[in-house]
């Protein structure tokens with residue numbers, strides 16, 4: 001089991017503190033938490049009163065006091081009603097606090113993860129093994145629910161323990177034990193009996209049940225592996241179908257499931273052992289307190305049936321509270337794991353933010369046009385992809401970047417976009433302008449075709465006519481009447497069609513600065529030329545930086561930057577670049 005040491009509590013405090021100390025709803029949260037504690041104390045008080053009630057009620061029955069018995073029935077009704085109201089309210093307020101806390105943490109984590117491209121840098125800089133999606137969707141839910149339940153459960157058990165230990169101590173005075181003609185009392189006799197019984201029972205339960213923690217943990221992991229293997233098939237369904245890899249996949253799934261199956265049998269056997277013990281222990285708990293009180297009942301007649309009932313009930317409360325504390329170690333182990341995962345995730349994000357603050361040597365400045373001064377772009381291992389690059393690009397100008405595969409063209413685009421951390425030099429751009437970067441594989445978000453088209457800038461009220469017109473221009477008029485259709489567009493459209501949609505986006509947003517990283521590579525040459533012609537015609541004031549391999553692209557640019565992949569570069573002018581006018585007559589496919 002993990003250590004509950006200072007480092008753990010420091011980590012825990014880092015996660016807990018922000019909501020309770022600086023969130024806008026901190027006061028509401030504090031009041032609700034105080035109310036939950038008050039309700040809890042109230043419930044312990046009612047349980048205490050009900051335990052006292054046992055004595056009065058059973059004694060009334062034993063002595064055939066009809067009126068007193070009826071009065072006690074009425075009192076019980078009142079106590080039970082109060083208990084139910086308190087229990088239901090306590091659950092309601094706990095759940096309310098849980099979901100509010102989770103909502104706040106989710107927004108915090110999402111913001112930190114999305115800010116400054118952290119989600120991307122975590123992958124580029126880290127080993128990418130952490131699963132942010134799981135941290136944000138599952139671990140935050142478990143964390144808030146476990147933290148509140150453990151805190152409230154422990155608090156309630158400790159108050160119960162104190163209250164009923166006190167009651168048992170007082171009742172112990174009634175129990176006199178006869179021994180060789182003498183009688184004597186043991187101070188706190190019932191308390192010691194309850195403590196010994198509960199500690200003995202829970203320690204044995206823990207001893208038998210301990211392997212279950214690891215087994216359950218493994219079960220979750222095996223299930224996740226099994227599910228993940230099927231998810232991979234879903235993601236790569238086409239490739240697997242083309243390879244006819246079903247047999248291999250089936251073999252793989254069944255191997256994963258065999259782990260689930262075998263581990264579950266281990267859980268069954270271990271649970272059966274635990275059940276033998278805990279059922280016996282539970283049954284014995286009914287009789288044990290009565291057994292230890294019998295001398296007082298039979299020999300000295302110091303207590304009546306009511307006294308026995310009260311002792312049994314108080315005994316049960318003490319035993320329940322102690323068992324909760326001793327057996328909560330298994331939920332504490334899970335909770336520890338959740339806290340560790342969240343802290344690790346938080347630390348990875350903080351590490352990325354720290355690197356962004358201290359190690360981004362590519363300076364970004366505001367200026368009237370795009371200017372690159374002394375830009376060197378490196379790989380994480382220090383290899384230079386481009387060395388000391390200088391160029392300037394004004395609105396309406398067009399630059400093509402060419403070079404061997406793996407030569408650093410995409411990485412240069414990343415550096416211009418401000419998402420590549422390794423390098424130095426300066427990039428100047430108008431700060432108010434929003435450039436648009438089109439990667440080779442367009443990202444199509446989930447949602448309607450309208451959402452796909454207005455991504456990434458969104459639009460308050462998209463002008464459908466403008467969207468249809470853009471679809472028509474890029475040769476995707478067939479989709480013009482499907483703007484409202486919601487589906488996984490990236491699964492149904494070919495890569496070429498997706499690239500056309502990305503060009504439609506450009507026509508819709510009309511960015512002043514456009515970066516195309518092999519954004520038309522999946523199209524045939526005539527279609528690529530038609531789309532470039534369209535850009536030149538429709539967006540004559542837009543500055544364009546393209547990355548591409550085809551020499552036919554040269555005609556659409558005025559300069560060509562050639563990289564050799566070893567850091568060297570040349571900038572060449574292109575003779576007689578095409579104009580939008582010259583290309584207007586090119587037919588648009590589709």
Ligand SMILES: Nc1ncnc2c1ncn2[C@@H]1O[C@H](COP(=O)(O)OP(=O)(O)OP(=O)(O)O)[C@@H](O)[C@H]1O
Nearest residue numbers: 124379380385403404405406407408409410411412
């Ligand atoms: N996150 C990364 N960590 C380490 N190396 C990287 C990373 N991303 C890219 N590289 C390496 O950087 C080099 C340049 O990659 P880049 O994608 O910029 O090339 P490219 O010129 O665009 O290639 P292509 O024409 O094939 O698209 C490659 O050797 C690649 O393996």
